[in-house]
Amino acid sequence: MEDEVWTVARIMDWTRSYFSECGIDxxxxxxxxxxxxxxxxxxxxxxxxxxxxxxxxERGAFRGLVKRRAQREPVAYILGEKEFYGRSFRVxxxxxxxxxxxxxxxxxxxxxxxxxxxxxxSTPIRVLDVGTGSGCIAITLAAELKEVEIVAVDLAASALxxxxxxxxxxxxxxxxxxxxGDLLAPVNGEQxxxxxxxxxxxxxxxxxxxxxxxxxxxxxxxLFAGDDGMMVINRLIPAVWDHLxxxxxxxxxxxxxxxxxxxxxxxQRWQNYWIEEDLQGHPRSLFAERS
Numbered sequence: 001m002e003d004e005v006w007t008v009a010r011i012m013d014w015t016r017s018y019f020s021e022c023g024i025d026x027x028x029x030x031x032x033x034x035x036x037x038x039x040x041x042x043x044x045x046x047x048x049x050x051x052x053x054x055x056x057x058e059r060g061a062f063r064g065l066v067k068r069r070a071q072r073e074p075v076a077y078i079l080g081e082k083e084f085y086g087r088s089f090r091v092x093x094x095x096x097x098x099x100x101x102x103x104x105x106x107x108x109x110x111x112x113x114x115x116x117x118x119x120x121x122s123t124p125i126r127v128l129d130v131g132t133g134s135g136c137i138a139i140t141l142a143a144e145l146k147e148v149e150i151v152a153v154d155l156a157a158s159a160l161x162x163x164x165x166x167x168x169x170x171x172x173x174x175x176x177x178x179x180x181g182d183l184l185a186p187v188n189g190e191q192x193x194x195x196x197x198x199x200x201x202x203x204x205x206x207x208x209x210x211x212x213x214x215x216x217x218x219x220x221x222x223l224f225a226g227d228d229g230m231m232v233i234n235r236l237i238p239a240v241w242d243h244l245x246x247x248x249x250x251x252x253x254x255x256x257x258x259x260x261x262x263x264x265x266x267x268q269r270w271q272n273y274w275i276e277e278d279l280q281g282h283p284r285s286l287f288a289e290r291s
Contacts (some may be wrong), residue, residue: 073213105277112194131155132154198253237252250289254284
């Protein structure tokens with residue numbers, strides 16, 4: 001095999017077929033992403049260089065990436081990065097991989113802020129991101145909002161190190177303060193204009209049905225939250241009230257099967273809240289204003 005000529009077209013076809021045999025649904029896409037990564041080029045490069053032969057060094061590097069993907073390691077962890085809201089974030093097995101559904105949470109927060117900009121003064125908006133992980137929410141809000149001060153909290157010190165590195169790489173480190181601790185414990189007594197969170201909300205009962213990429217590689221503590229997935233949310237919803245200024249916003253991502261449970265928890269105290277669906281039509285984001 002080492003003496004054979006492996007062109008871009010040939011190695012992509014072989015890898016796509018191999019990934020399909022491994023049960024990978026995104027076989028062609030993953031093959032393209034990994035090969036373009038080896039070349040240090042955009043994916044379009046592959047389509048304009050089908051006949052380009054790989055060097056022995058490139059074949060060796062690509063073989064290592066293919067082996068990892070075949071074992072169902074997520075592409076984001078293999079490459080060490082994932083795009084979110086148009087920016088590249090470093091990710092490691094200490095952090096969840098950012099997902100498109102969470103971009104909708106960002107959209108809702110920005111829409112709420114924009115509707116109040118004319119009536120607001122020049123005081124910076126204070127934001128709390130609970131369970132920041134890779135920092136994708138806190139950093140995106142720091143980039144998208146003009147005058148903002150953000151506190152980002154996570155229980156895992158290893159995740160906070162990744163988040164802080166992402167903030168520095170994207171030139172937003174001065175806007176964000178990172179604190180380690182459980183939920184709102186690190187901000188005891190402080191109040192905010194916005195509290196946002198994408199907490200663990202996956203039900204233990206579905207663990208066996210999850211894709212290996214999620215079940216076997218992503219941090220379990222950032223995924224699972226008891227039998228119904230509500231263990232963390234049930235603690236978070238009542239806790240945020242005293243940390244929000246009057247009229248402030250609470251934004252929460254939750255599981256598609258948890259709409260009624262989340263609504264029931266909210267009706268115990270909150271009067272003004274609404275739930276929005278993601279791009280697949282599933283209930284996904286809660287937004288609420290403190291009275």
